[in-house]
Amino acid sequence: MWQPTTDFIEKTNLFKMMSLKSFTDYNQFYNWSITDRNAFWDTSVQALKIPFKNPYSTVLDAADIEHPIWLKDAQLNIVDACFTAGNDATAIKFMKEQDDTITSISYASLKKYVNRLANSLLDSGLQQGDVIGIDMSMNIEAVVIYLGAIKAGIKVVTVADSFSVDEIKVRFDIVKPKIVFTQDYLIRGQKKLALYDKVLEAGAEKIVVVSNAESDIRIRRQDIFWDDFLVDHTDFESVSAHPDDTITVLFSSGTTGAPKAIPWNHTTAIKSAIDGFYHHDIQQDNVVAWPTNLGWMMGPWLIFATLINNGAIALFEGSPMSEKFGAFVQDAQVNMLGIVPSIVRAWKHTAQMEKYDWSAIKCFSSTGESSNPEEMEYLMQLADNKPIIEYCGGTEIGGGYVTSTLVQTNIPSTFSTSALGSEFVILDEHNKISDKGEVFLVPPAMGLSFQLLNKNHHETYYAHTPKLEGKTLRRHGDFLVRLPNGYYRVMGRTDDSMNLGGIKVSSLQIEELVNSHAAVMESAAIAVSPKDGGPSLLVLYVVPNGIADKELIQYELQKLIKQKLNPLFKIYDVVVTSKLPRTASNKIMRRVLRDAYKNSN
Numbered sequence: 346m347w348q349p350t351t352d353f354i355e356k357t358n359l360f361k362m363m364s365l366k367s368f369t370d371y372n373q374f375y376n377w378s379i380t381d382r383n384a385f386w387d388t389s390v391q392a393l394k395i396p397f398k399n400p401y402s403t404v405l406d407a408a409d410i411e412h413p414i415w416l417k418d419a420q421l422n423i424v425d426a427c428f429t430a431g432n433d434a435t436a437i438k439f440m441k442e443q444d445d446t447i448t449s450i451s452y453a454s455l456k457k458y459v460n461r462l463a464n465s466l467l468d469s470g471l472q473q474g475d476v477i478g479i480d481m482s483m484n485i486e487a488v489v490i491y492l493g494a495i496k497a498g499i500k501v502v503t504v505a506d507s508f509s510v511d512e513i514k515v516r517f518d519i520v521k522p523k524i525v526f527t528q529d530y531l532i533r534g535q536k537k538l539a540l541y542d543k544v545l546e547a548g549a550e551k552i553v554v555v556s557n558a559e560s561d562i563r564i565r566r567q568d569i570f571w572d573d574f575l576v577d578h579t580d581f582e583s584v585s586a587h588p589d590d591t592i593t594v595l596f597s598s599g600t601t602g603a604p605k606a607i608p609w610n611h612t613t614a615i616k617s618a619i620d621g622f623y624h625h626d627i628q629q630d631n632v633v634a635w636p637t638n639l640g641w642m643m644g645p646w647l648i649f650a651t652l653i654n655n656g657a658i659a660l661f662e663g664s665p666m667s668e669k670f671g672a673f674v675q676d677a678q679v680n681m682l683g684i685v686p687s688i689v690r691a692w693k694h695t696a697q698m699e700k701y702d703w704s705a706i707k708c709f710s711s712t713g714e715s716s717n718p719e720e721m722e723y724l725m726q727l728a729d730n731k732p733i734i735e736y737c738g739g740t741e742i743g744g745g746y747v748t749s750t751l752v753q754t755n756i757p758s759t760f761s762t763s764a765l766g767s768e769f770v771i772l773d774e775h776n777k778i779s780d781k782g783e784v785f786l787v788p789p790a791m792g793l794s795f796q797l798l799n800k801n802h803h804e805t806y807y808a809h810t811p812k813l814e815g816k817t818l819r820r821h822g823d824f825l826v827r828l829p830n831g832y833y834r835v836m837g838r839t840d841d842s843m844n845l846g847g848i849k850v851s852s853l854q855i856e857e858l859v860n861s862h863a864a865v866m867e868s869a870a871i872a873v874s875p876k877d878g879g880p881s882l883l884v885l886y887v888v889p890n891g892i893a894d895k896e897l898i899q900y901e902l903q904k905l906i907k908q909k910l911n912p913l914f915k916i917y918d919v920v921v922t923s924k925l926p927r928t929a930s931n932k933i934m935r936r937v938l939r940d941a942y943k944n945s946n
Contacts, residue, residue, distance in 0.1 A: 347725065347732040347755040354752045357626050362392065363752075371752050371762070378765045379787075382407075385766050386791055389619045390416070393653055396425045398585045405789065410817045411807055413789040415588055415612045422583035423592065423611040424496040426618070427652035428456050430629070435657040438632060438677045439485050442663025442670075443532060447677055449657075450485065458485075460581035462493030468576055471523060473498035473584055476594070478522035479639050480504040480513060480544050482531055484662045486555050486571065487639055488648060490526050495592045498584030502594040505640025505848075506531060506540060509909050513547035519606050519799050520594050525549040529562040533664055588612045594798065595642055597740040597849055604854075605741075605805070606798035613743035614649040616792025620744040621650025623765050625681055625710055625734055626751050634659035634674060635683035635710075641848070642740040643683065643712065656680075666691050671698040678705040682728075683736075685713035685847030687880050689720045692727070703728040708751060710734040713847030715835055717879030721757035735760045737823065737835050740849075741806075742767075743792030746784075746821070747833055758878060759832040766790055770818065771825050776811040780827040783839045785810060785818040793819070836874065843872035843881055846913045852935060858909050859885060859902055866890040869925050869933045873917075873942055882917035886925060886938055893921045918942075 354360050359371075366388065368374040378385040387404040399420035406414040430436070432453035440447045450458075466477070477494050479501060481487050494501045502520040504513055506528075517525070527549075531538040541554055541562060552568040564570070586592075589610045596604040621627040633651040637643040651658045659677045661670050665688050674682060682703075689711075692698045706728035711721065712735075721733055732755035738745035746767050747760045754761070763769055767790040773779035786793070796802050810818045824836045837843070842851045855870040866888045872881035887898060899919040906914050920942070926934040 346757070347730060349732075349751060349753070349755075357751050358392075358628060359623050359626065359750055359752050362388070362623070371750065375762060375765060379763075379768045382766065382789065386415075389622070389766070390615060393426065393615065393618055393622065394429055395421065395423075395615065395653075396429065397421045401588075405791075407789045410788055411803065412795045415791055419588050420585045421588065421611055422496060422498075422586055423614045423649070423653075424459070424492050425583050426614075427492060427649070428452055430652075430655035434630065434655065435632075436652065437485055437488065437658050437660060439660045439662070440669075440673050440677075441484075441532075442534070442661070442667055447673070448485075455489070457579040458489045459493045459496060460579050461575050461577065462489050463497040463581045464578045465574055465576045466494060466497050466499055466524075469524065469574070471497075471499055474500070476500045476502055476520055476522045478502045478504060478517060478520070478525035478549065479527075480506060480508075480525060481528045481540065481555065481639075482506050482662050483636075483638050483644060483647075483660055484555075485660065486526075487644075488658070488660070491593075491639060491645070491648065496581065496583045498586060498590075500591050500594060501639075503639040503644065504596075505638045507638075507911055507913055508543075508640070509911065510543050510546045511909050512911065513543060515604065516596055516606075517547055517549065519604075522549070524551045524553060526553045526555070529554055529556045529560045532557070534667070586611060589795075593645055595640075595645070595740045597642075603799065605800055607740050607794050608796060608798060609645065609743060613792050613794075614645070614653070616743035616790075617646040617649045618653035619766070619791070620736075620748070620764060621646075621654055624736065624745065624748045624750055625650065626708065627651060627654040627656050627681060629655040631656040631680040631707070632659050632678055632705075633657070633681045633683075634661070634677065634679045636661065636665035636670070636685075636688065637683070642743070646744065647683075666695075668697050671701040671703075674703055674706075675701040679703070680705055680707045681710065682706055683710040683712065684724070685880075686711055686716040686720060687714065687846045689724045690717070690879065693720055693723045698727055706731050708732050708734055710736050712736040712738075712745075714844040714880045715837060715874060715878060716758045717875070717877055718758040719877065720879065725757065733757060738764070739821070741794040742786075742790075743794075746786060746790075747825070747835070756832060759828065759834055761832050764790075769821070769825075770813060771827060772811065772813075778813075782824070784821045784823040784825045785813075786821050787813075787816055788819050837872060837881060843870075843883070845872065845881060845883055846915075847880075848911065848913060850911070850914070854910065855883075855885075855906070855914070858905060859887070862901060862905055864890055864893070864898055864901065867925060869935055869938055871935050871939050871942065873939060883914060884918045884920065884942055885916060886920045886922055888924060889921055895919055895921050 401416040401419035436455040591608040593609040768787040773782040869886040
């Protein structure tokens with residue numbers, strides 16, 4: 346484990362805030378954050394120095410617990426909060442996997458670039474409230490497009506660049522962007538992966554293409570290249586908005602096949618920045634890296650948590666598995682590095698990051714899937730025994746609900762606390778408080794969603810949830826264990842969704858695709874945890890349509906998943922069976938299958 350020194354603690358944002366509010370004990374400070382929510386959130390928003398066009402009269406009006414009003418009467422544009430640092434301060438450090446040098450962009454230069462994009466969107470005919478799409482890797486242009494659109498009052502739907510054509514189309518059909526920004530192709534090692542072609546096939550109405558230097562791509566008549574789309578005007582006054590106006594639409598899988606379309610608003614971005622301030626200790630001029638994509642919540646989180654806290658975003662366009670990434674972390678002098686555990690597992694296997702000097706790292710963060718203590722300890726040693734902020738939440742939270750801090754003892758693969766300003770309970774199968782069971786959130790907390798674009802929000806999160814001492818509980822679905830020392834471990838999901846390689850997906854999404862194969866009569870997809878802990882493994886139970894060759898079925902289904910769903914989803918095992926266990930109402934009993942698989946292996 347890692348134990349913070351007094352000197353280290355006293356330099357953290359968290360300690361400074363505790364001292365300002367006259368708290369000497371973290372647990373007392375946390376209790377204050379949930380018992381006097383108005384004071385906590387008001388103090389935290391003020392600490393971030395969020396610029397308001399019109400100030401709020403009340404930070405929280407919780408008369409309707411499912412639809413609280415945050416920052417009542419305020420007017421703002423959250424992008425303004427991303428440019429409170431000095432003009433000459435570094436905003437982005439960027440490098441492509443094929444390059445050898447790091448490009449740095451100042452806050453002043455980034456702001457001008459963002460303003461050019463905002464002007465370009467309006468010159469193209471878009472209006473406030475319209476929707477654009479972004480399907481590209483996490484690079485400078487992606488950040489510029491994202492911030493420029495929000496500054497112009499335009500909503501952004503983000504899609505991960507790894508998605509199949511079908512998955513891209515599903516998302517575009519829900520939100521219907523008027524313009525989609527993408528790249529001609531992605532370069533991963535020696536491979537060129539066509540991205541414009543996928544977006545085109547997904548039915549994008551108009552596409553703006555960011556092209557590589559040696560690109561010879563041909564585009565449709567209505568599409569346009571990035572350089573031709575941009576205008577030169579660098580002044581732009583941000584569009585004033587209500588705090589609950591939508592800025593982004595992200596997607597998250599649940600217990601049904603279609604992804605949930607979750608709107609983020611201006612206060613969601615503030616939640617991300619507050620978590621970055623308290624739990625990740627992002628300070629002025631800190632360099633923050635997180636291999637991610639705007640299609641996942643950690644992409645927008647990285648932008649807001651870093652820039653609002655006056656840090657520098659470190660972007661590497663390429664694979665985090667490559668040695669070049671290790672050199673980038675070293676040369677960019679990264680102070681906070683976020684990862685998913687699957688990446689650490691690969692690093693440990695190859696040992697290729699051990700040659701680099703990561704001593705500038707102050708802390709790591711791990712999210713997206715359950716981690717393995719041995720692998721997390723290995724990660725700590727890559728930076729001379731630095732702590733890991735375990736961080737678990739969701740797209741519909743805007744950040745974390747359970748996490749760690751830098752003022753407490755840090756133990757690999759465990760969470761030390763609820764996120765500040767938020768509260769949860771663990772209930773057993775009888776809806777009683779327990780040390781092991783399903784997580785329910787206790788609203789209100791800034792960042793919690795209050796609408797879905799394609800589903801009933803109340804039915805998804807609140808319907809039929811138990812009451813606890815008169816408090817409304819909100820469904821979340823994680824399976825959590827409270828350890829004897831008061832820390833926590835997340836053991837996966839209690840519903841039929843799963844995390845595969847840091848990507849949340851529902852069992853039904855996988856099953857619908859698998860069942861379309863001619864060799865399959867029906868199937869059940871489950872996620873199982875390795876005995877030593879760590880990322881979930883995908884196991885398919887398959888009822889074959891005739892005589893089955895297990896190896897051939899696994900090969901065919903892996904190819905299908907790669908083409909139609911996501912190439913990052915790897916089948917760990919296929920179990921051929923004559924029937925699937927079902928309830929009286931004919932629902933597949935996936936929990937029975939999970940238990941059976943664990944007991945047989």
